[in-house]
Amino acid sequence: MKKALTLVVLIVTPSMIFAQGSIEFNNRTGLVQQWTSAYDSTLAPVPVGGGYVQLIAAPVGTPLQPLGVYAGSSGFLPGYSSLAGFLAANPGWAVPYAGWGATPFAPAPISFAPGIFSGGSGVIPSIGDGADADYVVIGWTGPYASYDAAYAADLATPNSSFLGISAIATTQTAYEGSLPEPPVPLSLTFQGMKLAPGVIPEPATLALVGLGAAALMIFRRRR
Numbered sequence: 001m002k003k004a005l006t007l008v009v010l011i012v013t014p015s016m017i018f019a020q021g022s023i024e025f026n027n028r029t030g031l032v033q034q035w036t037s038a039y040d041s042t043l044a045p046v047p048v049g050g051g052y053v054q055l056i057a058a059p060v061g062t063p064l065q066p067l068g069v070y071a072g073s074s075g076f077l078p079g080y081s082s083l084a085g086f087l088a089a090n091p092g093w094a095v096p097y098a099g100w101g102a103t104p105f106a107p108a109p110i111s112f113a114p115g116i117f118s119g120g121s122g123v124i125p126s127i128g129d130g131a132d133a134d135y136v137v138i139g140w141t142g143p144y145a146s147y148d149a150a151y152a153a154d155l156a157t158p159n160s161s162f163l164g165i166s167a168i169a170t171t172q173t174a175y176e177g178s179l180p181e182p183p184v185p186l187s188l189t190f191q192g193m194k195l196a197p198g199v200i201p202e203p204a205t206l207a208l209v210g211l212g213a214a215a216l217m218i219f220r221r222r223r
Contacts, residue, residue, distance in 0.1 A: 020123040021130045021173020022183040023096070025055050025108060030192035031115030034141055038159040038197045041073060045115030051141040051162075051195065052107040052150075053117050054083070055096055055186075057124045057133050060170060062092040067138055067165040075197035076163045081155075082148045083138075098122040100176070107145060115192075121183040123176060130175030135186070137166040139195050154198040166193035 032053060033043040058064070067086050068078035080086040087093060095104035099122055108119030124133045140150035142161040150161040169189045174181035 020097075020125040020176060021127055021133065022100075022121060022123045022176050022180070023133075023171060023173055024121045024183040024185040024187075025096075025105060025117075025119035026185055026187050027115075027117055027190045027192070028187035030187070030190040032110060032117065032137075032139055032193055032195070033115060034162050034195040035075070035197060038075075041196070043194055045113075046110045046139075046141060046195065047114050048110055048112070051110050051139060052145065053110070053119075053137050053139040053193075054107045054147065055105050055119065055135060055137055056087070056093050057096050057135040058090075058093040059127050060132050060134050062134060063090070064093060064134075064136065064168060065089050067136075068163065070164075070194075070196060071199055075199045076195070077199045078151065078163055081151050083146065084148075086138075086147075092126075094125070096122050096124045107147075124173055127173065129177050130173055130181070132170055132172055134168050134170050136168055137190065137193055139164055139166075139193060141195055151198070151200070155200050158200070159197050161198065162195035163198045164193055164195040167191065 032046045034046050036042045036044055067080060068076050071077045097103060098105045098120060105119055105122055108117045110117055112118060127133045138147060140147060140161050140163050142150055144150040144153055144161060150163060154161045169191065171186055171189045172184045174184050
């Protein structure tokens, strides 16, 4: 009896640890769009080869501190200079795995048609087999293969890359147990996104802000 129970535990435990659901990272009518120029907020689909998007997902209801905020006619104000920093501030959110391995999805280029991406199939871990998941898509324009590179380029040369993040969406995922189902395409739930000029303060400005905050703290303590 003990051997049988042990066998059940050994079989069930890995499936619980590696519970996940499969998706297809693509879009259709929900396009990735960008400002026409740094001074014109009219939206147009990102041209083929003109940018990248990256998928971030989490169990349904996981709180999210956004990558940044849209600042009206100014553009997009990012809160993080790196993807790692963004994920560290958002426990539970992660880049899903490509295929059925443990390699994170690489950023997907805009391809096939303006505003359209197709990053292939993969799995969202830690959600239960076939459970629903929340997701966002972050994006940027230009030839930069990562968000970090796009941010750095825009910091060095303003308006060299437009940045943005989609609204949170919820998707079903496919069961990946003994009888796996076809991956669920995100095109069913992705409502599109816009990329805008990054409003990134220069390092000198950030330093002044930091000094000002420190001086304010010292002043309050003395009072």
